[in-house]
Amino acid sequence: MNIVYTDNNATTKVAPEVVEEMMPYFADLYGNPSSMHSFGGNVGKKLQEARERVADLINASPVEIVFTSCGTESDNAAIMAALELNPEKKHIITSVVEHPAVKNLCSYLEKKGYELTCVPVDREGRLDTELLYDTIEKKADQIAIISLMWANNETGVIFPVEKIAKKAAEKGILFHTDAVQAIGKIPVDVQSSPVDMLSLSGHKIHAPKGIAALYVKKGIKFAPFLKGGHQEKGRRGGTENTASIIGLGKASELAKKHLNEMDTRIRGLRDYLETGLLAKIPASSVNGERNNRLPNTLSIGFDAVEGESILLLMDQTGICASSGSACTSGSLDPSHVLMAMKVPFESAHGTIRFSLSTYNTKEEMDHIIATMPPIIKRLRDMSPFWKK
Amino acid sequence: MWEYNEKVKDHFLNPRNVGEMKDANAIGETGSLSCGDALKLFLKINKTNRIVDASFMTFGCASAVASSSALTEIIKGMTLEDAEKLTNDDIADYLGGLPKEKMHCSVMGQDALRKAIRSYKGIEILAKPGNTVCECFGVTDLEIIETVKQNNLKSAEDVTFYVKAGGGCGKCVEKIEEIVESVLAEA
Numbered sequence: 001m002n003i004v005y006t007d008n009n010a011t012t013k014v015a016p017e018v019v020e021e022m023m024p025y026f027a028d029l030y031g032n033p034s035s036m037h038s039f040g041g042n043v044g045k046k047l048q049e050a051r052e053r054v055a056d057l058i059n060a061s062p063v064e065i066v067f068t069s070c071g072t073e074s075d076n077a078a079i080m081a082a083l084e085l086n087p088e089k090k091h092i093i094t095s096v097v098e099h100p101a102v103k104n105l106c107s108y109l110e111k112k113g114y115e116l117t118c119v120p121v122d123r124e125g126r127l128d129t130e131l132l133y134d135t136i137e138k139k140a141d142q143i144a145i146i147s148l149m150w151a152n153n154e155t156g157v158i159f160p161v162e163k164i165a166k167k168a169a170e171k172g173i174l175f176h177t178d179a180v181q182a183i184g185k186i187p188v189d190v191q192s193s194p195v196d197m198l199s200l201s202g203h204k205i206h207a208p209k210g211i212a213a214l215y216v217k218k219g220i221k222f223a224p225f226l227k228g229g230h231q232e233k234g235r236r237g238g239t240e241n242t243a244s245i246i247g248l249g250k251a252s253e254l255a256k257k258h259l260n261e262m263d264t265r266i267r268g269l270r271d272y273l274e275t276g277l278l279a280k281i282p283a284s285s286v287n288g289e290r291n292n293r294l295p296n297t298l299s300i301g302f303d304a305v306e307g308e309s310i311l312l313l314m315d316q317t318g319i320c321a322s323s324g325s326a327c328t329s330g331s332l333d334p335s336h337v338l339m340a341m342k343v344p345f346e347s348a349h350g351t352i353r354f355s356l357s358t359y360n361t362k363e364e365m366d367h368i369i370a371t372m373p374p375i376i377k378r379l380r381d382m383s384p385f386w387k388k
Numbered sequence: 389m390w391e392y393n394e395k396v397k398d399h400f401l402n403p404r405n406v407g408e409m410k411d412a413n414a415i416g417e418t419g420s421l422s423c424g425d426a427l428k429l430f431l432k433i434n435k436t437n438r439i440v441d442a443s444f445m446t447f448g449c450a451s452a453v454a455s456s457s458a459l460t461e462i463i464k465g466m467t468l469e470d471a472e473k474l475t476n477d478d479i480a481d482y483l484g485g486l487p488k489e490k491m492h493c494s495v496m497g498q499d500a501l502r503k504a505i506r507s508y509k510g511i512e513i514l515a516k517p518g519n520t521v522c523e524c525f526g527v528t529d530l531e532i533i534e535t536v537k538q539n540n541l542k543s544a545e546d547v548t549f550y551v552k553a554g555g556g557c558g559k560c561v562e563k564i565e566e567i568v569e570s571v572l573a574e575a
């Protein structure tokens with residue numbers, strides 16, 4: 001069976017070019033980049049190239065890039081650094097739709113005594129910027145950090161990071177953005193959007209899992225999350241994951257090259273899939289602000305059916321996607337993102353997320369458009385809530 | 389990934405006795421849209437109190453569909469007396485076991501069956517007895533106590549697996565723990 005992989009917001013295929021670039025550093029070129037000898041030092045030079053490539057993707061300088069072990073670590077490192085450097089400030093601002101990497105850390109910190117403002121979103125997934133700016137105005141001197149995602153992993157909805165960054169800078173408040181889903185899908189530029197810290201993760205852009213980076217703006221004080229050796233200029237202890245960092249470098253270079261294709265061909269495929277499914281499946285609806293989403297993401301709800309059942313039937317035909325349903329999330333409630341948007345239960349439980357990459361083709365979209373209607377019909381035929 | 393056995397998969401992919409039964413003389417409904425699963429069970433019961441036919445309509449995950457399908461297969465031909473004694477374990481056993489976090493699907497089957505039989509006998513189904521403990525899933529203390537006893541549950545997490553209570557916002561988990569402990573202390 002051919003696999004049609006449309007779950008790229010979960011993880012991506014490692015690009016063959018990336019694998020090729022990494023290979024020598026697993027076996028032959030195993031030196032420690034911190035060593036004095038050139039055998040290790042040469043690996044260090046290759047890491048520097050990777051750092052330049054990652055920096056180039058977001059228009060940063062190489063020294064502003066700190067390699068970490070995953071997006072979750074980058075998020076944790078950013079927020080914890082802000083708290084450590086501002087011990088007198090006890091207020092954190094985040095949103096209700098953050099990834100667990102930020103959301104659960106913030107809930108933990110709230111239990112530890114921090115005051116949390118979770119900015120709500122509207123029915124379209126748009127941030128309530130009024131409340132955000134209002135809190136910023138009123139509590140500026142108490143806010144240790146604002147952490148808001150650049151784009152949402154479930155709906156693809158994009159937050160106005162540029163405006164928020166400028167506002168935060170005006171007030172002298174540290175601003176971190178989780179750009180894990182935005183990177184490689186839309187242009188991310190830390191000069192025009194002057195954020196202080198930014199998380200990105202390799203496995204969402206065709207690098208391996210377990211490698212990521214945190215951008216830390218020059219001049220920002222930073223306290224390491226992993227305290228240890230002098231690696232990463234003392235900002236993250238631990239001998240570097242050399243092969244993976246080199247892979248992330250290559251993937252960043254490719255991602256930059258593919259940005260235009262994302263915006264054109266992949267956006268076209270996503271829209272084609274969306275239009276096709278909406279036309280062929282009655283009582284289906286798109287979650288999230290349609291004209292302000294990542295070009296690769298489609299979150300679509302099918303009334304009166306349940307996501308796990310849909311995914312299992314899709315799995316029978318080789319189509320990989322995700323659901324916003326309870327059964328697949330480990331919790332019994334539908335995703336916190338859809339609930340925060342007040343998507344009705346009727347369609348929230350039956351929400352499927354398709355997320356594309358530059359490896360997807362029109363033939364695959366046609367396959368999905370042909371496969372989904374009978375799956376949904378079959379489940380609706382046995383649903384007590386489906387009114388014909 | 390799904391950890392369903394072949395039998396569960398078979399009953400999901402090829403469900404038996406699906407659909408509305410026009411001439412049913414007993415119907416039992418349980419679950420809701422907001423809970424994420426629901427079952428409507430249709431029975432045809434003859435004059436000698438035997439279930440001669442059964443069908444279902446289900447909204448929910450694969451194990452909810454499979455449990456419903458299994459339930460209808462089990463009870464076809466059964467006397468009401470025997471059917472009343474059927475438990476969620478019988479449904480899970482028929483399927484060769486369910487993942488433990490999916491046991492609530494079999495509980496749903498037992499619940500719908502009991503409701504159908506009660507409605508057939510003309511016993512009014514009153515509001516759930518007891519006090520609501522879990523608001524997210526509308527589960528009462530008496531229901532939790534019964535489930536804990538019937539299935540020898542040992543923890544609040546077990547209760548969530550069987551009746552969902554505690555699996556939403558989580559604010560009722562402490563109360564559920566207390567109930568489980570008091571039942572265990574009694575035993």
Ligand SMILES: Cc1ncc(COP(=O)(O)O)c(C=O)c1O
Nearest residue numbers: 070071072099101153180181201
């Ligand atoms: C928005 C967002 N932030 C953070 C993460 C976590 O990244 P990682 O899996 O590398 O820890 C993810 C990935 O699932 C994500 O989508």
Ligand code: FES
Nearest residue numbers: 522523524556557
């Ligand atoms: S009240 Fe029980 S999970 Fe929310």
